[in-house]
Amino acid sequence: MGKFNKSGKKEMPALNTASMPDLVFAILFFFMVTTTMRSETLMVQMKLPTASEVQKLEKKSLVTYINIGPPMDANLGTGTQMQLNDRFAQVEDIQNYIAQEKASMNEADQPLMTVSIKADENTRMQYITDVKQALRQAYALKISYSARQGEN
Amino acid sequence: MDVDSGLARRLPPPPQSEEETSVEVQRRNLLVVLVNAQNEILLQDQQGVVVYANENDLEGGGGRSAMKDVIKSFVLNEANNPSLPQLIEEDFGAPIGIVPVTSNHVISIQNDATTRYSAYIAVQNEVVRAYNELREEGSRKYFGTSYEELTEDQKNQINKLYPQRISEAEPKNYGGE
Numbered sequence: 295m296g297k298f299n300k301s302g303k304k305e306m307p308a309l310n311t312a313s314m315p316d317l318v319f320a321i322l323f324f325f326m327v328t329t330t331m332r333s334e335t336l337m338v339q340m341k342l343p344t345a346s347e348v349q350k351l352e353k354k355s356l357v358t359y360i361n362i363g364p365p366m367d368a369n370l371g372t373g374t375q376m377q378l379n380d381r382f383a384q385v386e387d388i389q390n391y392i393a394q395e396k397a398s399m400n401e402a403d404q405p406l407m408t409v410s411i412k413a414d415e416n417t418r419m420q421y422i423t424d425v426k427q428a429l430r431q432a433y434a435l436k437i438s439y440s441a442r443q444g445e446n
Numbered sequence: 447m448d449v450d451s452g453l454a455r456r457l458p459p460p461p462q463s464e465e466e467t468s469v470e471v472q473r474r475n476l477l478v479v480l481v482n483a484q485n486e487i488l489l490q491d492q493q494g495v496v497v498y499a500n501e502n503d504l505e506g507g508g509g510r511s512a513m514k515d516v517i518k519s520f521v522l523n524e525a526n527n528p529s530l531p532q533l534i535e536e537d538f539g540a541p542i543g544i545v546p547v548t549s550n551h552v553i554s555i556q557n558d559a560t561t562r563y564s565a566y567i568a569v570q571n572e573v574v575r576a577y578n579e580l581r582e583e584g585s586r587k588y589f590g591t592s593y594e595e596l597t598e599d600q601k602n603q604i605n606k607l608y609p610q611r612i613s614e615a616e617p618k619n620y621g622g623e
Contacts, residue, residue, distance in 0.1 A: 415564035
């Protein structure tokens with residue numbers, strides 16, 4: 295009876311790939327859930343001051359950040375440093391930085407550009423004042439003093 | 447997503463010429479808020495001076511009123527006091543109508559080179575708080591609801607009634623440390 299055919303070679307059964315898409319999607323969703331959008335890595339420490347009357351900064355694409363505080367790396371000392379994008383910068387660099395950020399924006403959005411000053415609460419005002427003057431020169435007139443919501 | 451929040455402010459455009467552009471402000475219209483190198487806060491208008499020892503002292507007490515109340519009475523000048531800002535009648539449209547307001551007042555926030563940033567922010571916050579409370583009161587008085595519930599047009603009316611007239615002065619060095 296042909297049912298018991300012993301002459302044929304034994305073949306390995308084909309691997310069942312029906313569940314492969316499930317696995318691929320499971321992995322894909324895992325990465326989608328766990329990935330956070332990369333924001334710039336902070337190189338300065340800052341403890342933002344608290345304020346009770348803060349407003350949320352909407353439209354993230356219109357906001358440019360200036361981080362001010364002592365450097366994270368203790369080897370660099372404890373003096374106040376400023377971080378623009380991913381590197382340390384001097385107050386004189388602000389104008390170029392603002393011009394660059396403005397250029398990368400939609401023309402209609404340029405007047406709405408807001409600069410968020412994120413400074414450590416122990417910063418001396420001299421530094422902030424210099425930054426403010428530089429921003430004025432760069433015509434970035436809408437600013438926001440970044441602060442944590444809290445009771446004062 | 448973490449959303450950044452802060453105190454929004456508008457800087458004046460850079461001075462056009464080399465010589466400093468200064469605006470004449472009548473003495474009675476000016477309230478000077480000075481945060482000095484020791485982080486002490488001085489409020490000075492033509493009525494006199496109020497001193498707060500540090501940023502945690504802004505609530506007042508001991509015979510002094512809270513900083514925000516000083517600012518509110520300065521902006522309102524309800525009694526038409528000649529040493530507080532001048533009242534000018536202006537039309538704000540229905541339902542506010544023509545009311546006298548101190549449209550020329552200026553709050554000048556000044557700081558020293560070594561002032562701590564947190565003290566400066568605390569002062570800014572207190573000024574904004576005073577304005578917010580004025581707007582809230584105005585909204586309750588004229589529209590019968592809280593400021594948050596007004597339409598955009600109504601908010602603009604209230605904002606015109608109590609405009610934030612804050613000047614951030616150029617730095618001066620008042621006897622460092």
